[in-house]
Amino acid sequence: MGTLRRRIPFKVREIGRRKWKHPFYHTLRHDGDNWLFQIRPGFVNASPVEASTQGKYLSPEAILRNNVQNLEDPVQAPLTDRPEIVVEDWRAIGAGADAQNASINADGSISESFEDVPEFFKQMGVSAVNRNISSSFTSGISVTESERPEDARLLRAFDTYIEMPRLETIVDWEFGTVLEATLATFTISYKEPTDSTPKLYQAAEFTPTTLPSEIDLLAGIFSDENKDQLKLATVYFVSQPGADPGDELDEKWQPYVEHETFFNLSHKLKTIPAPESNDPITLETGLAGGVADPIIGSLLATNNDLLNNARQIYNARSTGGTFWTI
Amino acid sequence: MLNVNELEVKPGDPVLPAWKKLVSWIRRSKVIAGPGIRLSFTKKGVIATVNREETPWRHPFKVSVGTHAIVRPGTVEGVMAAMKDDLTGKVRRLDERDADGKRSSDGPPKLKIDFNKHDDQGRFWLYVNVKSEDGEMNTDDPEAVTVTQERRERTFGQPIAMVYLNESRDGIINTFQITHHNLKVLLQEQEVGLPRQIFYPE
Numbered sequence: 001m002g003t004l005r006r007r008i009p010f011k012v013r014e015i016g017r018r019k020w021k022h023p024f025y026h027t028l029r030h031d032g033d034n035w036l037f038q039i040r041p042g043f044v045n046a047s048p049v050e051a052s053t054q055g056k057y058l059s060p061e062a063i064l065r066n067n068v069q070n071l072e073d074p075v076q077a078p079l080t081d082r083p084e085i086v087v088e089d090w091r092a093i094g095a096g097a098d099a100q101n102a103s104i105n106a107d108g109s110i111s112e113s114f115e116d117v118p119e120f121f122k123q124m125g126v127s128a129v130n131r132n133i134s135s136s137f138t139s140g141i142s143v144t145e146s147e148r149p150e151d152a153r154l155l156r157a158f159d160t161y162i163e164m165p166r167l168e169t170i171v172d173w174e175f176g177t178v179l180e181a182t183l184a185t186f187t188i189s190y191k192e193p194t195d196s197t198p199k200l201y202q203a204a205e206f207t208p209t210t211l212p213s214e215i216d217l218l219a220g221i222f223s224d225e226n227k228d229q230l231k232l233a234t235v236y237f238v239s240q241p242g243a244d245p246g247d248e249l250d251e252k253w254q255p256y257v258e259h260e261t262f263f264n265l266s267h268k269l270k271t272i273p274a275p276e277s278n279d280p281i282t283l284e285t286g287l288a289g290g291v292a293d294p295i296i297g298s299l300l301a302t303n304n305d306l307l308n309n310a311r312q313i314y315n316a317r318s319t320g321g322t323f324w325t326i
Numbered sequence: 327m328l329n330v331n332e333l334e335v336k337p338g339d340p341v342l343p344a345w346k347k348l349v350s351w352i353r354r355s356k357v358i359a360g361p362g363i364r365l366s367f368t369k370k371g372v373i374a375t376v377n378r379e380e381t382p383w384r385h386p387f388k389v390s391v392g393t394h395a396i397v398r399p400g401t402v403e404g405v406m407a408a409m410k411d412d413l414t415g416k417v418r419r420l421d422e423r424d425a426d427g428k429r430s431s432d433g434p435p436k437l438k439i440d441f442n443k444h445d446d447q448g449r450f451w452l453y454v455n456v457k458s459e460d461g462e463m464n465t466d467d468p469e470a471v472t473v474t475q476e477r478r479e480r481t482f483g484q485p486i487a488m489v490y491l492n493e494s495r496d497g498i499i500n501t502f503q504i505t506h507h508n509l510k511v512l513l514q515e516q517e518v519g520l521p522r523q524i525f526y527p528e
Contacts, residue, residue, distance in 0.1 A: 005370070006367060006368070007356060007371070007372060008371050008372065009373070009374050014375075015377055020383045043488070048502070264504050272516055326506075
């Protein structure tokens with residue numbers, strides 16, 4: 001036994017320079033009360049991304065630099081100040097997860113779909129949800145969940161993403177008549193964001209805002225977005241074997257980060273509007289009457305020259321932005 | 327490798343053969359040090375020391391800033407960037423070579439930092455600038471791509487690093503690298519004003 005003891009490694013020490021870590025690299029620690037994450041400084045264009053945290057999670061130098069009066073107060077600090085941020089919310093994946101979708105089948109059973117457990121975590125012993133739901137008029141809804149292995153692990157996750165404010169494209173319609181034909185005039189204008197700083201956010205699950213279709217935006221049915229978003233990473237937490245879905249996310253969970261953004265970013269608008277692009281554009285519709293919605297509807301519902309003209313003009317003047325790594 | 331099943335004995339069987347196998351395996355088993363790993367054998371066991379010393383990533387446009395800025399060679403559209411060298415007073419290529427490809431003995435160009443040139447938060451930027459005419463970059467111009475110190479964020483050129491000055495604005499606290507790659511540039515004509523410069527990695 002003495003030989004065995006002498007030959008088994010009992011301590012591993014790391015020395016020397018640490019590996020290069022990319023911008024937006026996430027690290028996590030538990031401070032006894034909360035899980036905190038910190039992100040290596042990352043930039044959009046020339047500006048450091050900013051994050052919201054409490055003064056107590058900043059270094060003394062950063063507290064001075066950000067003019068923090070009360071350590072409990074929220075403060076917006078650039079990532080260059082290395083703020084730590086409390087993990088506020090998470091989602092369960094696998095056992096304990098909420099269904100993403102549910103549908104009722106012809107036989108009365110209910111089919112649910114869940115976020116897949118990544119293979120890496122399956123190998124670690126995280127099990128997928130295995131649940132059957134059936135419903136009938138006589139017995140009501142019954143849920144049967146197959147038993148998890150006693151030593152199964154649980155998986156939780158949250159996402160981080162950034163938002164870059166940008167010009168919002170606004171479409172206004174006006175109507176008038178010349179003889180019998182209705183003149184439809186639309187004006188494309190722009191609304192500047194109040195703050196142009198790129199900001200970091202966290203969410204239990206990042207759901208990107210979907211931009212309405214060009215036609216809906218052109219018709220003024222939906223508004224354009226005034227920001228662009230980009231996901232940075234998913235942070236997973238794996239429990240010890242045998243954890244219960246009701247367990248707290250405490251220091252016994254092990255964090256893993258799946259990064260999606262590895263370099264600093266550029267963000268540009270599709271177009272920079274010229275001053276004269278605010279000039280109204282008039283379309284002679286050939287339609288009678290002066291009620292706005294039906295005219296816009298019939299104008300944009302059919303694939304005609306007017307529609308194509310209007311779309312081209314809108315497309316040339318709308319300002320949707322794009323990210324890329326640099 | 328030890329087959330653990332061979333160590334199992336049934337009640338009444340002699341344990342000595344299995345015990346001998348175990349002892350033999352222990353004598354044979356040994357931690358072997360790979361590259362960068364040093365082993366210390368102690369009474370308590372083996373201490374493995376892992377040396378993580380690695381070659382730092384010497385990427386294009388890597389910036390180091392003190393009283394002067396030194397920038398590792400980087401290109402835009404294949405053109406080597408240049409900057410004003412405080413030592414010689416000339417605009418010199420970052421790769422220390424002249425137009426004929428001859429290496430200079432003056433070392434890398436050193437851009438003198440102007441400590442009065444910063445924004446109200448004590449920050450300044452190093453930018454790569456591209457000279458263009460009629461919407462095109464003249465790749466024959468040795469000064470078509472230059473690195474300069476800028477007081478604030480700009481909408482043209484490409485920031486390569488952001489630098490924080492100290493409270494008294496006479497020294498550097500921190501340098502943050504922004505660009506890690508050689509670049510290409512798209513010059514996009516606008517309805518008004520100068521063409522828009524869109525930089526992307528090569």
